[in-house]
Amino acid sequence: MIIVWENDGQPFDQQKIEELGFRINTAKDLTGLPGTGDQQAYNFVGFLTNDENDMMAVFPKHFTVKDVEADSEFLFRVINKHRQRHPDCYLGDQYGNSFRSNYPFAAFFGIYDYYRRFGLYVEERSLVKAGVDGRISWKETIRRAGTYLAGGKVVMYPLYYKQKYVFSTFLTECMVFAINYTLDKFGSFLKLPQTGLTFPEFDYLRERRSVVERLLRLREQVFRDELLSLIDHLVIFYSLIREGGCYYWKCDTFSAVWEDMVSEYLRKYFCGVEQGHIVFNKERSWHLPFAKRKFYPNKAIEDQYIELDAYAAKGNSQYIFDAKYYTHIHGLDYKQLVYHLLLCEMREREMDGEVSYPVTLSALVLPGERRESRVHFEMDPRFNKTYGGMQILEEYLDIREVMNVYVNG
Secondary structure (H helix, E strand, O other), X not given: OEEEEEEOOOEOOHHHHHHOOXXXXXXXXXXXXXXXXXXXXXXXXXXXXXXXXOEEEEEOOOOOOOOHHHHHHHHHHHHHHHHHHOHHHOOHHHOOOOEEEOOOHHHHHHHHHHHHHHOOOEEEEEEEEEXXXXXXXXXXXXXXXXXXXXXXXXXXXXXXXXXXXEEEOHHHHHHHHHHHHHHHHHHHHHOOOOOOOOOOOOOOOOOHHHHHHHHHHXXXXXXXXXXXXXXXXXXXXXXXOOOOOOOEEEEOOHHHHHHHHHHHHHHHHEEEEEOOEEEEOOOOOOOOOOEEEEEOOOOOOOOOOEEEEEEEEEOOEEEEEEEOOOOOOOOOOHHHHHHHHHHOOOOOOOOOOOOOOOEEEEEEEEEEOXXXXXXXXXXXXXXXXXXXXXXXXXEEEEHXXXXXXHHHO
């Protein structure tokens, strides 16, 4: 049951949270709140549990909670979509960098992905028996049956039949325990169907060390990629799981999720800039291929580059958008200013006379509670007449709408 919820970037009430039994790692989960001296703010998105199995949810910046249970499931679906698109951020060498937990959720997701695609792992074995229904195995009948004369003909008896049997295995029970145990504890926001099977009698939690050893031995006998992946996820799950009630599931880099969501939203609904703000329209979108893009402007050190979060070009215009996962903007965004100045006179080749894109439109795209637009920077001609008309916009998108588009299309 979720008993308290906050927003990333909002002030942290230490006394309140400690009285409810939730443990916050102040070194990483909190950050200084600008202009408040020692006041701290939340610095993650995700969920925590206490010893009573109550749950605390921390939602993204500017996300207005309407139904805490439904919105918690919604948030999970958003992060899970990002995990599916960018598994390298959650597993392998990056395991624990973007997604942090003392419960092996990342491994659980891998196990559940296998379950969703293939079902529980089972083995089929063929058994040959006499006098049962099934398909006659003539090879075994000829080898094992007796021969008799009947009506002047040679007959064989008994006939042997082949039948296929499905056997549950050690891997089956490992999957059942991992899925059922996790959904029993965190089903309030995971909202995934269980296996429908009862817990195995073997105590997989207390005997997790021997479970890992057996899984590693089994791995040496497996060659199918999807089965190797399942075993690897099970090994991680049983290596990291522990007994106790205080768990956490935290996304430390929701900025990466925001970048992905913004690019998706721009690709679907962007249709130009009018009267100093971006225009979105579901009916007449340009469907531009907004994506990350690298440019190499330093001739002195040619492997140095700048990378834009969302870049696209159409006709004589290029669009330089940077997704900013901020609570508020404080001061001038110098990086976006430099991006604009570096690219606004870009040419495909050094000897070309005309610039590739005479019009460069630049904007910071931020989360908001509603759609808003304002000017972030406008060049004062006293400082630079060449770029006297240059503007950088601030575009605030309704974060709930962007998340919904990302998850549901």
